[in-house]
Amino acid sequence: MSRETPESRLESRPDSRRAIPDRLSTPGARLLRSWEALLLAVAVAIFVANCFASPYFLDPWNLSDATFNFTEKAMIAFPMALLIIAGEIDLSVAAIIALASTIMGMAAEAGFGTPALVLVGLGVGLVCGAVNGTLVTRFGLPSIVVTIGTMSLFRGIAYIILGDQAYTSYPPGFDYFGQGYVFWVISFEFVLFAALAVLFGVLLRRTSFGRMVYAVGNNPMAARFSGLRVGRIRFLLFLMTGLLSGVAAICLTSRLGSTRPSIALGWELEIVTMVVLGGVSILGGAGTIAGVVIAAFVLGMVTFGFGLLNVPGIVMSIFIGLLLIAVIALPRLAARLAPRRA
């Protein structure tokens, strides 16, 4: 992975008044930069272990099925990564899925076709994102508090609308998003996941907007004095997260072929886990989309690999917890040892 130094990039931009490094230059900085390399090694190790552990792992169809374990969550993990890099968080994403799915179900019941349902899903996502964004930026409330609140609010509305009922009458053709295949074993969801990965990767690394996100996360005050419209950037990020939650809602609803208000329950923490495992600093200011992509594969493969061995889910949770702590702790341990060499 070749990279320009942040300094050279900023110098090339005449409008930036001061250089804001995308990472704090601690002694562990060099090691931190190889985070993706470390994660990739973990992914390869898990892949190899899975191949040894189960004769069913290396099968194109099985691997294709396995991707559904993470594609929808990863779609939200991308904008979530940007949001966390900018020093904010959105815990209402799973509730947005529930609300978007419920309203799509209502629209389907009312006889709307697939294109309209997609628009409804995206629209609800955008509106929910705008609610979060407004509360955080206009009223200056902490995002963790706001989104814990809207988490209950959005899912609460879904429960009021549906109760213990379910929407099941989706039009023919709607099942393509969650159950369709573009080519052989390559599912539509996987293609969408890959496209979004590239899109967000470019957005974060190759555009000035991406640089602004890092700047806001590293030091919002400095960013504001540097002339960045911090509130607007944050608002856009919440909007983006809402929109992508809408996209995930379309895929998940299509895959399940039905909506219940308990849909995607507990996903917000799995998505945050994916982002943090991907090397995004929970304190903001650092992280890459490549890391999140690899983390998505790692989590998907761990879930599927353990599933193939019929390991109880609770053991899986323990393993993922340990993996998370290990991956977070290792660079810090290494950083303590590093100064001697530096």
Next chain:
Amino acid sequence: MKLWKSLLAGAAAAVALAAAPLATTAANAADQTRIALVVKGLGIGFFEAANKGAEEAAKELGDVEIIYTGPTDTTAEGQIEVINALIAQKVDAIAISANDKDALVPALKKAMDRGITVISWDSGVAPEGRAMQLNPSSTPLIGNMIIKLAADNLPDGGDVAVLSASATATNQNAWIAAMKQVMPNYPNINLVATVYGDDLSDKSYREAQGLMQSYPDLKAIIAPTSVGIVAAAQAVEDAGKVGEINVTGLGLPSEMAGHVESGASKSFAIWNPIDLGYSATMIAYNLAKGKATAEPGAEIPMGRMGSVKLDENTEGAMADPFVYDKSNIEQFKSIF
């Protein structure tokens, strides 16, 4: 970077070593019929008991391996991940108690497309997602059982009353109607009243008190609801009428254990999860081996539990509700 490499190599080796024995068991199992018992969530007593029944069936059949699995949280998404993993392992049959009757349909359809026998038990799946559904019991069987339990303890006959859930509760009304249909078989038993406790403990308790005051000759209260039966038993105990009035109906062993001990309830009924797991396994085996087909009107054998007859929705009832009394309540009260 040396530190990374050694740490990683160590971790990879540990994972591979831990996985090696598992790989060999998977390979050995290839010639066995593998039946996956998928439950709503792991760590629930009712389902652990069903697994006991499944293991019993596997032992009886000989060439069966039971894969007992389910998500940690009782969600449809969690069960779909489990189903995908089972499809990948090419298991022979899946017997599932569903968290969501609709959301699992696409995943289970895929399983059936790939040649896996799929049945649902306990909590069913919509017809297009399974070959058949095994209900623990049926309305006529439950209706008959609740009046039989009352009559068995009243050799000379007498007055009985029903304490139901709400007046609009579909299940309870169907069971009571079925009970009334078989009442002519019990000529000495006289049904004096049906009251409704709305499945609320305090209201059920007051309704039970009211019954005792209004009908001094009352010999039994039949409560076909797990809330009502506990409240009625408590009311009988508090009124000091243990031995005079017998409380029976449908209840949970864990909640009823104390009242069976006190004598307020001589016996009550509910489905037996062990039998349910056993029967589901037997049916899954017979369907997977082609010894039976799941179609309306078919009869599928299920070992010691006899056979199940399928209706037009390919649903079938396992058996009479299982009777719990002093002899077995200790064993079951810790299960569910």
